[in-house]
Amino acid sequence: MPEKTVFLCAICNVSSGSCSEDCSFCTQSVKYSADIKRYRYKSIDEIVNEALNARKNRAVGFCLVTSGKGMSDSKLEFICEAASAVKKRVSDLNIIACNGTATVEQMKELKKNGVSSYNHNLESSKEYYEKICTTHDWQERYQTCLNVKEAGLDLCSGGIFGMGEDEADRVSMVKSLKELSPVSIAINFFHPNPALPLEAKRLDIDEALKIISYVKSQLSNSMIMIAGGREYTFKDRQYEIFAAGANSIVIGNYLTTKGDKPDKDILMIKSLGLDIAGSCHG
Numbered sequence: 001m002p003e004k005t006v007f008l009c010a011i012c013n014v015s016s017g018s019c020s021e022d023c024s025f026c027t028q029s030v031k032y033s034a035d036i037k038r039y040r041y042k043s044i045d046e047i048v049n050e051a052l053n054a055r056k057n058r059a060v061g062f063c064l065v066t067s068g069k070g071m072s073d074s075k076l077e078f079i080c081e082a083a084s085a086v087k088k089r090v091s092d093l094n095i096i097a098c099n100g101t102a103t104v105e106q107m108k109e110l111k112k113n114g115v116s117s118y119n120h121n122l123e124s125s126k127e128y129y130e131k132i133c134t135t136h137d138w139q140e141r142y143q144t145c146l147n148v149k150e151a152g153l154d155l156c157s158g159g160i161f162g163m164g165e166d167e168a169d170r171v172s173m174v175k176s177l178k179e180l181s182p183v184s185i186a187i188n189f190f191h192p193n194p195a196l197p198l199e200a201k202r203l204d205i206d207e208a209l210k211i212i213s214y215v216k217s218q219l220s221n222s223m224i225m226i227a228g229g230r231e232y233t234f235k236d237r238q239y240e241i242f243a244a245g246a247n248s249i250v251i252g253n254y255l256t257t258k259g260d261k262p263d264k265d266i267l268m269i270k271s272l273g274l275d276i277a278g279s280c281h282g
């Protein structure tokens, strides 16, 4: 019998690019002219179709992501409309919103419209953040995570590894995550792009696996989700992430980079004798 269950989550990049912030790891910043698709909002039909497809590919989580630093009234209205439409058609998908800094009231509104979780990453340690972003501060990110909990949504938070941070930064970020105790931790690995000012070498696979194990050891009650940079970092050793402590992955494409085909991931998981979760709660 498989001893472990893997949760699959899919991402929908509802709006893309044109963000005025300067996060040096992000191709959606208007400052760096990266070669990505830019659009304001996908249509509700397109979003619902992506949700149906995600469920077909056995995803139990579906994340509605928007570019930009935070939530505006119009963005809130659109995400609420999208969440309700998805929930109506695919009722067994856990809907996660990821729309930047947001107030408790805005999050409560999302909840009323079918959103169960909110993703907001710390991205790095408090100490390292000023090296990767100068247009807003880390504390705002932390506060948004607190707001998620106050609004009664499940918190999904994490960060990006491989941005040139040192061991102390990693320990510090994980300590902050521990304080927040998210339901799910998103572990991303930096994926370079020639347009970005941040230049960092790909992490060694053993080092990246060690990071997963460390996060798991510190946050044993949280789900450990490997998100962006999985294929880029682990290449043909992706299967090792589960033994290291991961029990969730993002399937399909990421925000601005391509992921492996979901069929390939499902095959990998099955070949390891692992189960794929039928719902977000197991």
Ligand code: SF4
Binding pocket: 019, 020, 021, 022, 023, 026, 027, 028, 029, 066, 067, 068, 069
């Ligand atoms: S605020 Fe978000 S979308 Fe904007 S540059 Fe930073 S990470 Fe990218």
